[in-house]
Amino acid sequence: MSREFVVAHVVPTGLRASVGGYVGDATPPTNKMAEVCDKVIVHPNVVNGVMLNCAKENVLYVEGYHLDRFFLGETALREVKQNRIGVVLDHVDERHYNFGVNQVNAVKANKGIKVTGIVRTREKIKDSVFRSKTGAYIGKIGNPEVIFEACHALLAEGADALCLSAKINVSHKIMAEYFRGRIPNPYGGLEAILSHAVSKKFGVACAHAPLQLYSQRLHDFGIVDWRGAAEVVSTAYLGCVLQGLDRAPRPVPVKRAKPSDWRIGDLAALVCPHNALGGIPMLACEERGIPVLAVKENSTILRVTKERLGLKNVVKVKSYDETVKLLKKMRRR
Structure with missing residues (x-):
């Protein structure tokens, strides 16, 4: 152009x-x-x-x-001008699921995003996070088919962008090290694997948000590295992704x-x-x-x-x- x-x-x-x-x-x-x-x-x-x-x-x-x-x-x-977003939530307990749905509705009410539907995977996404020789954190997905099934259903409902949200298993100790600025983001590598896999398979705009709910322990981290402060005042990660996908090309x-x-x-x-x-x-x-x-x-x-x-x-x-x-x-x- x-x-x-x-x-x-x-x-x-x-x-x-x-x-x-x-x-x-x-x-x-x-x-x-x-x-x-x-x-x-x-x-x-x-x-x-x-x-x-x-x-x-x-x-x-x-x-x-x-x-x-x-x-x-x-x-x-x-x-x-605007995408129709389909949301895939991990097969989590009701507390986490309700938290995810409330996040979607909060952004929908305040930003006017279009959500075609919310689908919970038929079983828990089997994820693991580990550190590579370079020091970066990477991950592995054991059952990507459950994510793909949910994506298929949302695309059939008219979605043209996909928001993924998995509950990523990262220990409190590792998160504390991250918030002190000592290690890289421990879940970003796994997020990239999830979104890359869906993007490659379906060819639509896509992004991932962790479905974490540990607000009752956020005070344990104290005053964190200023760059990570947003994560200890809220764990509503779906908010930024939904806003990004709203007008994603x-x-x-x-x-x-x-x-x-x-x-x-x-x-x-x-x-x-x-x-x-x-x-x-x-x-x-x-x-x-x-x-x-x-x-x-x-x-x-x-x-x-x-x-x-x-x-x-x-x-x-x-x-x-x-x-x-x-x-x-x-x-x-």
Whole structure:
């Protein structure tokens, strides 16, 4: 389309990014970029803030699998006025289920989202979370078919976006370490596996929100790392995801794209942490000659840098404020 100035902001999940490694803490720099760009493309965890989603209206909310396909030139993004959202809730006890339904209804009442239905999986989603050799947390799903069945039912009811919510088994001890800023997000990797699997199978806008209910123990954590504070004042994670999916662009195969859809050729730049440059978005931009702005202010547990990979199209930027200034200059060219 190439008629507007479009950038992407990617913060890989579960790598203890100093900006974006918690919940919604990458929203302020994203919004600063949105002030100088026509569109900013992000994946959900960049702007998800538990009950809050404070991203500006010109921020496009795209699930990670679809985002990768976008960077590979296989998928285009079609903006919509509003999606019809189907909600999949884990097969949890009545207390958790009621909490999930109340979250959906709260956002529906206050934001006017369209919900086609809520389906509880026929059995508990069998998930496990563990730490990899790199220090990142990843996960495994033992029975993805129960998620797929629920998604099928919601799509048959007319949903064109899917909100997933599983009760993820993470110990209180691990969460305490996370809230102290000592370890990466322990459930983000599993969330990515869930949403990627559904996105790949059904090809619709999708995102995941943990279905956690431990409010009676939140006071145990004391005053936490400021970037994780949203999680100890509310565990209503469905709020941010439903708000994001409300206007999330629809992924469309490039062969069926319209002139008004966004393609990789429309992208002016990619912004990301300086030492997490090994993902599909970064390597695809390198191959296509799209500038990658590597922000030194944002560091992860990885050491995948411009020098280590021999990347030639990466521009090191000290901070997000400098990134915004550079984007302004790029736009004027």
